[in-house]
Amino acid sequence: MPQFTGLPTGLKIGKRLRYRVSPVAPKMRGRTPRWLWVGAGCGALLALTALSAALAWTNIFDSALASQLALTPTSRSYRDWVEPTVPLNFDIYFFNWTNSEEFPDEKPVLQQLGPYRFREKRKHVNVTWHEHNGTVAYKTQRSWFFDEQNSNGTLQDNITTLNVIAASAVYRSRYWGFLQQKGLSMGLSMFNQKIAVSKLAKELLFEGYADPLLDLAKSLPPSTTGGAPPVDRFGWFYERNNSLETDGYMEVSTGQLAGTLPGQILRWNYEDHLPYYEGECSKLSGSAGEFMPRNLTEDSVLTMFVPDLCRTVNMDYVDSGEIDGLMYHKYAVSQRSFDNSTLSPSNTCFCNGECAWSGVMNVSACRFNSPAFLSLPHFLHGDPQLREAVEGMEPNPEEHSFYFAVEPKLGVPLDVSARFQLNIYMEPSPNVALYQNVPRMLFPIFWVEQKVKIDDNVIAELRYVRAIFDWGGTVCACAALVFAILVTIATCCARKPQYIKSELLASFEKPKDEAELKLNPI
Structure with a gap:
């Protein structure tokens, strides 16, 4: 009759010790979600657009102002010009x-x-x-x-x-x-x-x-x-x-x-x-x-x-x-x-x-x-x-x-x-x-x-228009910086491997009953 030398290593007595925990190599979750790449691309496009607007803001403003001031039969400047109310x-x-x-x-x-x-x-x-x-x-x-x-x-x-x-x-x-x-x-x-x-x-x-x-x-x-x-x-x-x-x-x-x-x-x-x-x-x-x-x-x-x-x-x-x-x-x-x-x-x-x-x-x-x-x-x-x-x-x-x-x-x-x-x-x-x-x-x-x-009403309107010119380029530059930061964060998240901890994987292993433990002690 064989001599009993003890329990196999890694096993404990009782119903609570039905699981065997062993070192498991971390596993990849899968590919990066597509929406993350789409968001990064849109952010990059918005950042480029905002930067271009900031660099060309003076020309953009001048063009918009010229179109508003031009005399045409339907323009606002024509209405103010044809019969001044001042x-x-x-x-x-x-x-x-x-x-x-x-x-x-x-x-x-x-x-x-x-x-x-x-x-x-x-x-x-x-x-x-x-x-x-x-x-x-x-x-x-x-x-x-x-x-x-x-x-x-x-x-x-x-x-x-x-x-x-x-x-x-x-x-x-x-x-x-x-x-x-x-x-x-x-x-x-x-x-x-x-x-x-x-x-x-x-x-x-x-x-x-x-x-x-x-x-x-x-x-x-x-x-x-x-x-x-x-x-x-x-x-x-x-x-x-x-x-x-x-x-x-x-x-x-x-x-x-x-x-x-x-x-x-x-x-x-x-x-x-x-x-x-x-x-x-x-x-x-x-x-x-x-x-x-x-x-x-x-x-x-x-x-x-x-x-x-x-x-x-x-x-x-x-x-x-x-x-x-x-x-x-x-x-x-x-x-x-x-x-x-x-x-x-x-x-x-x-x-x-x-x-x-x-x-x-x-x-x-x-x-x-x-x-x-x-x-x-x-x-x-x-x-x-x-x-x-x-x-x-x-x-x-x-x-x-x-x-x-x-x-x-x-x-x-x-x-x-x-x-x-x-x-x-x-x-x-x-x-x-x-x-x-x-x-x-x-x-x-x-x-x-x-x-x-x-008059005061026109002064207030001109102040608003002048503020758009003075700060429009700065706002566009800040928007470009914000979009660039968001793109950078999204890109880093897209490239980082996503791992699942071994302990979490172990918790999801199928438990073994007593008969299986006897057949496979280790």
């Missing part, structure tokens, strides 16, 4: 001549009156689209309504000013012969013309006043009157209220063609150049006023076409600031803009004869050869001799500058003050008694101001 005020300041009876023995003493404020309503009419060259043609209708409540004065104010009708007649006669000039002198005396006239404010503005010289001019040949159309009354804005001819025919770019901006002047009064000037001065260029160039810098020059000035004006950078959290660059008409070629030789072709003083523009050529000169109010940035010829000029850059404050990236005007002063040129005329002893000077008549400041 409140417009048109202020007029007259210079009252207080010592006209002592002229020319005493230099003129001028007293500023006003402002006479008018609310302006503006809309573009006769809009015609030219899709073949990406332009739109139109005329502008302006309507003015006197705002007595916000005016400093009434339209019944009596104002003494220079007799512009007589001054224009003498100016046009400067190249006439002796007999013609003597005839004019006799006519001025016969019609009892004086150096100065006193009229009501409403007569000097929109209502106009009658004058016998106007009736005489109707019978004269156009060469004598400078081609001016015959009128029965004279007023600085006579027949301009509700007229379509105030700014004339305009044709501007729509911005739909690649590389073009909306609102850039291409034709004015059916001409593609300025017929009053020669050389560089005859070129028609710049913004027509509603749309500004984008991506402006401190080195940029803002080029504007101003119909009232009959020319293009270059505005220089002067300052930067902030309006309700929105940054702007300010561009203003400077001394160089109105220079008589002393500082800017390129301005020589604007002179058209008389160009003795800096800081003024000779616009007589586009005013039917009348002696009209434009400057900034109170001769700001003008030749000191202009202010010395009269009393009452007090130039102040804060009150008399002509500027545009523009959001530089978007090219949207935030604050605009358009100001200029009308002056009449006069000089002695030996053969015309009324003007024999007058000094050579520019006589200030009035100055106008049109201020426009964007």
